[in-house]
Amino acid sequence: MSVQQALIDYSLRLADNANVLGHRFCEWSGKGPMLEEDLALSNLGLDLLGQARSFYSYAAELKGDGCTEDDLAFLRDANEYKNLLLVEMPNGDFAVTMLRHLLFSAYYLPFFVALSQSNDKTLAAIAAKAEREMAYHLRHSAEWVIRLGDGTEDSLKRMQDAIMVLWPYTGEMFESDEIDQQLVDAGVAIDPESLREQWHATINEVFQRAGLVEPESVWMQTGGRTGVHTEHLGFMLAEMQFLQRSYPGAEW
Amino acid sequence: MNLKDTPLWEVFVRSKNGLSHQHVGSLHAVDATMALQNARDVYTRRAEGISLWVVPSNAITASDPVDRGEFFEPTASKVYRHPTFYEIPDEVGHM
Amino acid sequence: MYTQALNDKDPSPAEDTIEDPVLAERFQSRIDQELRIEANDWMPAAYRRTLQRQIAQHAHSEVIGMQPEGNWLTRAPTLKRKAILLAKIQDEAGHGLYLYSAAETLGISREEMESQLLTGKARYSSIFNYPTLNWADMGAIGWLVDGAAIMNQVPLCRCSYGPYARAMVRVCKEESFHQRQGYDIMTQMAKGTAAQKAMAQDALNRTWWPSIMMFGPHDSDSSHSEQSMAWKIKRFSNDDLRQKFINATVPQAEYLGLTIPDPDLKFNEETGNWESGPIDWDEFKQVLAGNGPCNHLRLSTRQRAVAEGEWVREAAAAHAAKQSARATNKEEAA
Numbered sequence: 206m207s208v209q210q211a212l213i214d215y216s217l218r219l220a221d222n223a224n225v226l227g228h229r230f231c232e233w234s235g236k237g238p239m240l241e242e243d244l245a246l247s248n249l250g251l252d253l254l255g256q257a258r259s260f261y262s263y264a265a266e267l268k269g270d271g272c273t274e275d276d277l278a279f280l281r282d283a284n285e286y287k288n289l290l291l292v293e294m295p296n297g298d299f300a301v302t303m304l305r306h307l308l309f310s311a312y313y314l315p316f317f318v319a320l321s322q323s324n325d326k327t328l329a330a331i332a333a334k335a336e337r338e339m340a341y342h343l344r345h346s347a348e349w350v351i352r353l354g355d356g357t358e359d360s361l362k363r364m365q366d367a368i369m370v371l372w373p374y375t376g377e378m379f380e381s382d383e384i385d386q387q388l389v390d391a392g393v394a395i396d397p398e399s400l401r402e403q404w405h406a407t408i409n410e411v412f413q414r415a416g417l418v419e420p421e422s423v424w425m426q427t428g429g430r431t432g433v434h435t436e437h438l439g440f441m442l443a444e445m446q447f448l449q450r451s452y453p454g455a456e457w
Numbered sequence: 458m459n460l461k462d463t464p465l466w467e468v469f470v471r472s473k474n475g476l477s478h479q480h481v482g483s484l485h486a487v488d489a490t491m492a493l494q495n496a497r498d499v500y501t502r503r504a505e506g507i508s509l510w511v512v513p514s515n516a517i518t519a520s521d522p523v524d525r526g527e528f529f530e531p532t533a534s535k536v537y538r539h540p541t542f543y544e545i546p547d548e549v550g551h552m
Numbered sequence: 553m554y555t556q557a558l559n560d561k562d563p564s565p566a567e568d569t570i571e572d573p574v575l576a577e578r579f580q581s582r583i584d585q586e587l588r589i590e591a592n593d594w595m596p597a598a599y600r601r602t603l604q605r606q607i608a609q610h611a612h613s614e615v616i617g618m619q620p621e622g623n624w625l626t627r628a629p630t631l632k633r634k635a636i637l638l639a640k641i642q643d644e645a646g647h648g649l650y651l652y653s654a655a656e657t658l659g660i661s662r663e664e665m666e667s668q669l670l671t672g673k674a675r676y677s678s679i680f681n682y683p684t685l686n687w688a689d690m691g692a693i694g695w696l697v698d699g700a701a702i703m704n705q706v707p708l709c710r711c712s713y714g715p716y717a718r719a720m721v722r723v724c725k726e727e728s729f730h731q732r733q734g735y736d737i738m739t740q741m742a743k744g745t746a747a748q749k750a751m752a753q754d755a756l757n758r759t760w761w762p763s764i765m766m767f768g769p770h771d772s773d774s775s776h777s778e779q780s781m782a783w784k785i786k787r788f789s790n791d792d793l794r795q796k797f798i799n800a801t802v803p804q805a806e807y808l809g810l811t812i813p814d815p816d817l818k819f820n821e822e823t824g825n826w827e828s829g830p831i832d833w834d835e836f837k838q839v840l841a842g843n844g845p846c847n848h849l850r851l852s853t854r855q856r857a858v859a860e861g862e863w864v865r866e867a868a869a870a871h872a873a874k875q876s877a878r879a880t881n882k883e884e885a886a
Contacts, residue, residue, distance in 0.1 A: 224631070231625045231634065234641050235618040235853075238861025239463075240649045241484050245498040247642035254635045261631070275630045299864045345494060352491075355874060356867025363863070448629035448687055455745050457629035457687070463869065465656065482722070483653045485662065487872035499646055502639075503726070522593045 208391060211384045212325065213267045214287065215394055217277065218430065220260030221288035224278055225438070226309065227253030228445055229296055238299055245345060249306065252338040259331045279449035283439045284432040291374040293429075293438045300353050300363040305371055306346040311407040312378050314339040315400050324392040347411045354415025364417055376425025378404070465514040466492040468499075470506035478510050486511075554613035554677045554701060554766075571596050583784050588714040591657035599783055602776075603713050604658050605674075606785065608665040611651035612676035614644045615669075616850050620684045621693060629687060636733055637690060643730070647723045654715040670855050678836060679762050681844030688741045688748070688755035694734015696756075696763040699801065702731060703793045704767070712784035735804065742808040749809075756805065757813045764828065765836045767794035795825055802826045 230250030237243030261274035291309060296302045317339055320332035353360040379397045381389075388394030412419055428434060448457065463485040469478035481500050486492035492511040501509070520528055536542050545552050575594050582589065589595055618641045625641065628634035652662045668674035679697050684690070705727070708720040741752040768774060768790040780786035788796075805812050816829025838844065 228626060231638055234625055235622045236857040238864035240645055241495040241499055243645045244642055247638055248498050250638055251635055254631055258631045278631055348490060352871040353867050356870045359863050360867030444626050447627050452747055455748055457633060457740060482650055487868040488875060499649060519592060
């Protein structure tokens with residue numbers, strides 16, 4: 206695989222992650238547990254949609270075939286989407302959403318910090334901006350996980366249930382394939398394995414403060430990178446892509 | 458629980474260094490940590506600030522409007538405290 | 553408008569409060585001098601009650617108003633439009649919050665206002681009880697609904713009650729992009745494919761009359777206007793604002809090449825006004841009374857969101873209580 210192709214795929218993965226997770230936050234609009242939190246959830250979504258646009262635009266530019274960020278977001282089928290399974294998991298209750306975001310941002314904060322030093326200037330620039338956004342995402346989701354874990358009996362149970370639901374989707378974050386390796390060697394990408402320790406330390410600290418227990422080793426789900434998704438993604442894309450699919454070629 | 462148990466906070470934003478914090482509004486939050494984050498998410502969505510204060514509304518002691526007369530009117534007559542009270546001859550120039 | 557139900561009779565009898573005539577006169581004279589009334593100032597009970605209702609209705613309208621647009625958020629056709637729409641809906645949550653806060657300075661809690669909304673006791677603007685059926689509705693809402701709202705909200709920035717006026721200054725500043733983005737969507741749709749243009753016309757057809765109704769009953773049928781005018785809570789009459797809106801909107805529709813669904817609409821050379829045909833006030837009353845196409849959906853959606861958030865709010869409060877107990881214990885131990 207050419208470095209160029211690897212870079213396109215790499216950008217698309219990052220874009221898909223942000224796009225799919227951003228969509229999940231759109232689903233929260235108007236449904237937050239407090240008006241104040243509704244605004245907070247939208248801010249998280251807006252950051253992610255912004256990141257998705259940057260990464261898709263870069264992928265489109267690298268492809269150089271005249272495609273746009275929207276072509277990549279709205280005209281690729283589920284098996285072409287390369288996001289982590291974690292981000293397509295349904296919002297569930299607020300505990301699931303906040304835990305999902307903790308697991309995600311505890312990974313993506315150190316990831317973007319490292320990527321901001323990438324040899325690829327565009328990725329480095331996007332990462333430098335995303336790094337600051339992700340720091341706030343981590344702070345916000347960690348606070349909520351602690352609050353809910355340390356809250357009532359009911360909220361503790363919901364958090365612990367959420368962990369059971371989501372934990373099997375955390376292993377995928379640390380996998381790498383030839384695309385990663387090729388770009389790591391070129392000083393462009395980040396070796397996912399190198400983030401494991403820091404991610405784990407963050408999760409550990411939050412869980413401790415929240416009174417939550419990390420599951421013993423569980424079988425990890427995988428497939429996002431190769432386009433083998435959960436059943437949830439198809440429905441999300443059916444909704445997300447409806448207008449672009451139904452009215453091909455229209456400008457919006 | 459309901460919102461009644463969620464305290465009200467007053468939010469102050471410093472728009473840039475060199476300016477003082479200004480009251481911008483209020484919000485509900487269970488504690489200071491949440492109040493600060495809510496203030497960030499509610500009141501600085503358009504880059505309105507670089508620093509935030511949140512204060513529990515019930516921590517503010519306000520003057521009573523009934524006292525407005527005795528509190529504030531006495532100063533109205535002390536016009537000599539304002540520079541415009543004094544006339545400086547034009548020849549002297551700016552002072 | 554967002555507070556159109558105020559045009560109905562005040563449900564609480566006015567005679568329950570006999571005001572001190574000296575205070576009442578001083579109050580009115582401050583208003584006449586264009587001085588602002590602040591939270592702790594003396595005010596007639598009816599003034600307080602009117603404002604509590606008006607501001608709460610306004611806040612409810614912002615919060616319920618998130619739903620018709622939320623209906624298309626997850627189907628937004630481009631990432632840019634999606635981000636803009638999310639930001640706009642978020643602004644509406646913010647505006648609801650500013651307004652609830654303003655009402656809280658009058659001694660009513662947000663919880664109380666919310667419970668009035670959820671039990672169907674409080675009203676919100678009739679416009680949000682109509683469905684959004686195609687993407688162009690996002691354009692029509694911004695262009696017409698926000699356009700109509702701005703007509704009403706700009707004068708409210710000079711409302712006699714300080715906290716409400718200040719909230720409105722903030723709202724208007726933020727809202728200035730809402731109408732423009734709506735018109736931008738309409739422009740794109742109107743110059744787009746035949747299918748898109750049909751969507752734009754369809755959205756205009758459905759949104760036009762409800763937008764016109766937003767301004768409330770004709771002045772001759774509006775029972776509360778006079779007192780609100782004297783209190784400088786309201787500065788222009790329903791019909792004046794409606795006329796101003798129609799005059800501004802007709803050329804905008806023309807530019808889009810869309811037809812306003814009013815066969816009687818005609819220009820009066822003498823007055824310079826676009827005169828509309830008769831408004832279906834029966835429909836307006838039915839929608840306000842809870843019988844619009846989406847009243848039930850809007851309210852039940854809101855009820856569900858509040859109910860589903862209850863355990864979260866409980867947990868947050870419990871955590872805060874534990875934290876403060878821990879801090880106290882630590883201090884005592886030290």
